Amino acid sequence: MAKKDKYFGGIISDPGSTLKYKTYVWRDGIKPVWDKEKCKNCMKCFINCPDNAIKVDKNGNMAGHKYDYCKGCGICAQVCPFNAITMRKE
Amino acid sequence: MQQALTGNEAMALAMKQSNPDVVTGFPITPVSDILQIFSKYISDGKSDAEFVPAESEHSVASICFGASAAGARAFTCSASQGLELMHEILHIISGTRLPVVVASSSRALSGPINVHGDHSDFMGMRGTSWIQLFSENAQESYDNFIQAVKIAETAMLPAIVSSDGFFTSHNLERVETLGDKNVSDFVGVYSPKYNILNTNKPITIGPLSLPDSFMEIKKSQSEAMIESKKIISKVAQKFKSISGREYNWFKEYKLQGAEIAIVVMGSTAESAIPVVDVLRKKGIKAGILSLRVFRPFPADELMAALKNLNSIAVLDRSDAFSGQGGPLFEEVKSSLYRLNKKPKIINRTFGLGGREIDEEMIGRVFEELQKLVKGKKIDEFGYMGLKI
Amino acid sequence: MDLHELAKQKPKFESGHRLCAGCGAGIVAHQTMLACENRNVVVINATGCIEVTTTVFPYTAWKVPWIHCALENAAATASGIEMAYKSLKRKGRIKKDIKFIVLAGDGGTYDIGLQSLSGMLERGHNVLYICYNNEAYMNTGYQRSGATPLHTETTTRPWGKKIHGKPVRQKNLTAIAEAHNIPYVAQAATAFDNDYIEKVRLGLAVKGPTLINVISPCRLGWGHPANMAYEISRLSVETCFWPLYEIRNGRFRITYRPKKIEPLENFLKFQKRFDHLMMPENEKDLDELKIIVEEEWNALVRRENCNRVCTRIVDTKIE
Numbered sequence: 001m002a003k004k005d006k007y008f009g010g011i012i013s014d015p016g017s018t019l020k021y022k023t024y025v026w027r028d029g030i031k032p033v034w035d036k037e038k039c040k041n042c043m044k045c046f047i048n049c050p051d052n053a054i055k056v057d058k059n060g061n062m063a064g065h066k067y068d069y070c071k072g073c074g075i076c077a078q079v080c081p082f083n084a085i086t087m088r089k090e
Numbered sequence: 091m092q093q094a095l096t097g098n099e100a101m102a103l104a105m106k107q108s109n110p111d112v113v114t115g116f117p118i119t120p121v122s123d124i125l126q127i128f129s130k131y132i133s134d135g136k137s138d139a140e141f142v143p144a145e146s147e148h149s150v151a152s153i154c155f156g157a158s159a160a161g162a163r164a165f166t167c168s169a170s171q172g173l174e175l176m177h178e179i180l181h182i183i184s185g186t187r188l189p190v191v192v193a194s195s196s197r198a199l200s201g202p203i204n205v206h207g208d209h210s211d212f213m214g215m216r217g218t219s220w221i222q223l224f225s226e227n228a229q230e231s232y233d234n235f236i237q238a239v240k241i242a243e244t245a246m247l248p249a250i251v252s253s254d255g256f257f258t259s260h261n262l263e264r265v266e267t268l269g270d271k272n273v274s275d276f277v278g279v280y281s282p283k284y285n286i287l288n289t290n291k292p293i294t295i296g297p298l299s300l301p302d303s304f305m306e307i308k309k310s311q312s313e314a315m316i317e318s319k320k321i322i323s324k325v326a327q328k329f330k331s332i333s334g335r336e337y338n339w340f341k342e343y344k345l346q347g348a349e350i351a352i353v354v355m356g357s358t359a360e361s362a363i364p365v366v367d368v369l370r371k372k373g374i375k376a377g378i379l380s381l382r383v384f385r386p387f388p389a390d391e392l393m394a395a396l397k398n399l400n401s402i403a404v405l406d407r408s409d410a411f412s413g414q415g416g417p418l419f420e421e422v423k424s425s426l427y428r429l430n431k432k433p434k435i436i437n438r439t440f441g442l443g444g445r446e447i448d449e450e451m452i453g454r455v456f457e458e459l460q461k462l463v464k465g466k467k468i469d470e471f472g473y474m475g476l477k478i
Numbered sequence: 479m480d481l482h483e484l485a486k487q488k489p490k491f492e493s494g495h496r497l498c499a500g501c502g503a504g505i506v507a508h509q510t511m512l513a514c515e516n517r518n519v520v521v522i523n524a525t526g527c528i529e530v531t532t533t534v535f536p537y538t539a540w541k542v543p544w545i546h547c548a549l550e551n552a553a554a555t556a557s558g559i560e561m562a563y564k565s566l567k568r569k570g571r572i573k574k575d576i577k578f579i580v581l582a583g584d585g586g587t588y589d590i591g592l593q594s595l596s597g598m599l600e601r602g603h604n605v606l607y608i609c610y611n612n613e614a615y616m617n618t619g620y621q622r623s624g625a626t627p628l629h630t631e632t633t634t635r636p637w638g639k640k641i642h643g644k645p646v647r648q649k650n651l652t653a654i655a656e657a658h659n660i661p662y663v664a665q666a667a668t669a670f671d672n673d674y675i676e677k678v679r680l681g682l683a684v685k686g687p688t689l690i691n692v693i694s695p696c697r698l699g700w701g702h703p704a705n706m707a708y709e710i711s712r713l714s715v716e717t718c719f720w721p722l723y724e725i726r727n728g729r730f731r732i733t734y735r736p737k738k739i740e741p742l743e744n745f746l747k748f749q750k751r752f753d754h755l756m757m758p759e760n761e762k763d764l765d766e767l768k769i770i771v772e773e774e775w776n777a778l779v780r781r782e783n784c785n786r787v788c789t790r791i792v793d794t795k796i797e
Contacts, residue, residue, distance in 0.1 A: 007310040009187035012294040017540040018494030043481035050504025060482030069493035073500030074705030111565040140565040149554035158559025172612030286543045296546035297533035327596040
């Protein structure tokens with residue numbers, strides 16, 4: 001039987017553990033800023049974020065950015081049809 | 091029940107009785123028969139495994155990897171070039187600790203291409219962290235396969251069971267087989283500790299391991315190989331209780347009190363028996379050690395069995411091309427190194443690419459050993475049965 | 479398709495992975511997992527960018543069962559898992575419905591992985607194969623692959639005095655997959671998220687092997703700014719460089735027709751890998767690429783028109 005061994009077969013049994021690795025440190029001095037007034041909740045930012053760094057509320061609407069993980073790529077700002085997201089200096 | 095079976099038929103039967111969930115394969119001489127026999131079992135409804143005719147051995151090994159990771163008992167058969175094509179995946183299977191079992195009958199490695207029996211493919215696997223068992227005949231092929239299933243699933247390491255290509259795979263012999271239920275109960279149901287199909291407890295298999303974790307993972311694997319020695323013994327004991335047949339690290343023939351002996355793997359050990367009988371009648375203390383478990387290598391046990399001999403010849407059915415003798419010779423010599431008083435040891439390479447070995451040739455090796463005992467100078471390395 | 483409903487899901491692919499900022503492949507993984515909704519899925523990932531960056535021991539971004547074996551055998555590994563599932567389900571040892579998704583780059587699919595893919599498609603395994611296509615072996619340093627287009631710069635086919643980028647055109651993997659007579663094949667782009675997610679859903683729903691070839695911009699390999707993955711994906715479609723279509727049981731359909739086809743330069747100009755191609759002295763090479771793109775698109779349009787004609791004939795029941 002398999003021993004209780006955290007290195008067993010190199011298998012990771014902690015799903016989603018990358019959440020412990022905060023990638024905000026990758027940001028190069030700029031971050032996205034969300035203007036709630038302009039936002040129409042089209043969710044284009046959400047669907048195009050490679051890092052799942054868009055916060056979503058319980059109704060499935062835009063609720064800001066997860067700044068712990070946002071790498072500052074700027075896709076959300078580029079994609080937004082309503083200019084509700086702008087890239088600003090941190 | 092007594093049946094007349096070839097080595098291939100015996101292994102195919104053992105495979106069927108061990109209740110696999112997935113059987114896959116790609117034809118390769120000399121084990122294509124196993125695949126064909128198994129497909130017939132499936133077509134006739136005698137096995138309820140899923141059969142996957144893969145498009146290459148690399149995919150065969152990958153399919154075994156996937157199936158085993160999904161909690162299925164996965165078997166295949168291969169040899170020679172097929173095993174070589176699988177190589178990358180063999181390491182991955184053992185590194186991921188999956189109990190895949192491969193039925194094999196050793197064949198020479200190309201180039202040039204040779205489809206006959208020698209041990210080069212089996213020896214080629216020695217760094218792969220697979221449990222490696224070698225059978226002398228069809229009976230052992232049958233018994234070893236069944237035990238290998240249990241050993242692999244307990245140790246969580248993959249296993250290969252091989253024999254001499256054509257000499258054993260195609261040789262019709264009397265085999266004592268067990269009943270379906272006996273084998274079924276012996277191997278039990280495969281219940282792995284982790285399973286990729288467990289969606290309640292999702293796991294990640296095969297991550298990227300950087301220098302900060304790789305060594306620990308490998309150490310864990312190495313320890314499993316060492317632990318497997320206990321498991322191999324336990325399984326042999328249990329097997330004895332259902333079959334009456336005893337299995338160990340190796341077989342000894344008239345090794346007790348022997349002065350000279352040959353160490354060999356496979357059917358050649360049987361061929362050497364009449365030679366030793368004749369020598370013993372003449373008062374020459376000759377013996378045979380026939381190795382069954384090659385990985386994990388039973389160094390301590392081998393050392394204990396050989397320490398009182400004067401001279402030993404290790405017969406290799408493959409070449410390591412190191413200029414220092416064959417692979418079996420390397421391993422035996424190194425296990426004797428710890429002795430203060432070491433037996434004299436020479437290496438003879440024979441039977442490459444299916445070249446026959448006969449009693450006369452074996453007799454000549456024993457003559458050389460006798461000369462060695464008398465202190466004469468004998469070449470450390472050499473070939474037997476060479477035409478040039 | 480309601481993005482809000484999709485957004486409410488518990489993520490199956492979490493943050494904290496180490497894909498480059500603005501990575502197109504990250505968008506593929508994200509949208510693919512969202513399309514799974516509440517199905518049980520197992521992801522089989524080939525070696526490549528997504529695999530190495532999302533599962534650095536002991537961290538994993540995946541909240542679904544995920545497995546990686548080697549570069550060229552994701553399809554074979556998936557075949558093994560699917561067969562095990564089939565076997566164990568038949569024996570009553572598993573009760574759940576589980577779907578299998580392969581995520582492999584063009585690296586692990588077009589070239590070294592082609593044999594394994596072909597075997598899986600031919601044997602008819604019930605697996606959805608997604609090829610995230612960044613048109614080169616990006617993870618190992620942007621070397622050319624069988625998916626790299628003509629005259630595109632890669633590190634193993636750089637633009638030089640004698641050889642102008644890749645001297646040959648790419649192979650058509652989507653057509654190769656189709657030639658295996660599988661029930662569903664498609665080309666997609668994440669910029670058209672509706673289209674892509676619908677295709678993934680279909681690929682999962684259809685019984686048998688299904689394949690989606692999705693274009694995946696790579697900012698380092700293609701040489702574009704970090705925020706342009708969406709825009710470049712969109713332009714690849716609007717310029718007909720990467721047509722979106724699907725073939726359902728042999729029936730061909732273009733799933734997006736640009737209202738006005740944009741000039742190819744609009745797609746090329748943002749990418750450093752086409753810098754040389756865009757220079758005036760290399761106009762001849764650019765024309766070669768343009769002709770290929772145009773001819774491919776026209777062939778697809780003709781094919782769809784032909785389909786329509788055939789359908790009409792069938793509908794009017796000509797005896």
